Amino acid sequence: MSEILGLGYLGVETQQSAAWESFATKLLGLELADRRENGTLVFRLDDYAYRFAVEPGPSEDVAYVGWEVADDAALIALEERLRRNDVAVVVEGDAVARMRRVRRVISFNDPDGTRHEAFSGPLLQPQKPFVSPRSIGDFVTGDQGFGHIVLTTKNMERQQQFFCDVLGFRLSDYIGSPDSERSFVFMHCSPRHHSIALARLPSPKRLAHLMIQTADSDDVGLTYDLAQQLGYPIAATLGRHTNDRMFSFYVKTPSNWDIEFGADPLLIDEPTWHVRQYDVPSVWGHVRSAPART
Numbered sequence: 001m002s003e004i005l006g007l008g009y010l011g012v013e014t015q016q017s018a019a020w021e022s023f024a025t026k027l028l029g030l031e032l033a034d035r036r037e038n039g040t041l042v043f044r045l046d047d048y049a050y051r052f053a054v055e056p057g058p059s060e061d062v063a064y065v066g067w068e069v070a071d072d073a074a075l076i077a078l079e080e081r082l083r084r085n086d087v088a089v090v091v092e093g094d095a096v097a098r099m100r101r102v103r104r105v106i107s108f109n110d111p112d113g114t115r116h117e118a119f120s121g122p123l124l125q126p127q128k129p130f131v132s133p134r135s136i137g138d139f140v141t142g143d144q145g146f147g148h149i150v151l152t153t154k155n156m157e158r159q160q161q162f163f164c165d166v167l168g169f170r171l172s173d174y175i176g177s178p179d180s181e182r183s184f185v186f187m188h189c190s191p192r193h194h195s196i197a198l199a200r201l202p203s204p205k206r207l208a209h210l211m212i213q214t215a216d217s218d219d220v221g222l223t224y225d226l227a228q229q230l231g232y233p234i235a236a237t238l239g240r241h242t243n244d245r246m247f248s249f250y251v252k253t254p255s256n257w258d259i260e261f262g263a264d265p266l267l268i269d270e271p272t273w274h275v276r277q278y279d280v281p282s283v284w285g286h287v288r289s290a291p292a293r294t
């Protein structure tokens with residue numbers, strides 16, 4: 001049983017804020033919600049005030065991953081389980097909570113050292129409906145959260161144990177065998193097939209990709225065309241994944257990790273779900289046009 005309901009927000013570091021602003025707004029169709037004095041750009045794609053933050057920093061990689069829980073009691077239960085498993089937890093003060101536009105937030109690191117946060121009480125602003133700067137339909141969030149992320153690791157077993165046994169994610173499935181050069185473990189906490197996956201990949205970055213999902217699959221195709229018109233490198237062509245059945249393509253971000261832009265995946269029905277494995281990531285497509293990272 002996990003207190004975690006889904007991916008709430010993601011923070012990334014970059015030294016290329018201007019490139020990120022036009023990538024996020026003109027291509028992805030995210031709304032710039034806040035431009036802060038320290039240079040942080042905050043983007044939204046639904047009623048949540050805080051979904052994606054691009055912050056000044058050296059790494060061109062993930063800065064923190066924000067997980068939503070239902071309420072303060074769930075946050076305390078998660079904090080206690082982390083401590084019982086000897087994970088150092090910081091109960092963050094009002095300053096961090098205000099930055100993240102939530103009521104309460106705790107932080108901790110996974111075994112690879114990536115910073116995670118869990119929060120209760122996110123700020124929703126239905127009085128300011130999400131308006132995309134480009135012509136695009138709704139994004140799929142709600143009880144499935146912001147989207148999914150894939151983190152690379154050299155310690156697959158230790159990371160998987162942390163996410164499943166400590167944080168309470170449930171296994172969805174596997175792609176690739178543990179002894180192959182590229183292998184993946186997928187985990188869920190909601191009907192979304194995975195909110196996080198771990199990848200054994202030859203990559204210098206911790207963040208392999210962030211997936212955002214549109215309600216209309218035509219928006220995936222239109223965004224694919226637009227990426228090419230705007231000159232953004234396609235990391236993988238249109239395709240459909242074997243495990244979550246996502247119809248998607250991958251585009252390289254200004255930080256050289258990928259955004260997966262997708263639609264039309266299957267949903268997990270928890271009582272009937274059972275764990276399976278796949279030997280390849282895609283039914284068709286997803287042809288990589290650059291050195292593989294996801």
Ligand code: FE2
Pocket residue numbers: 148150209211260
């Ligand atoms: Fe993905």
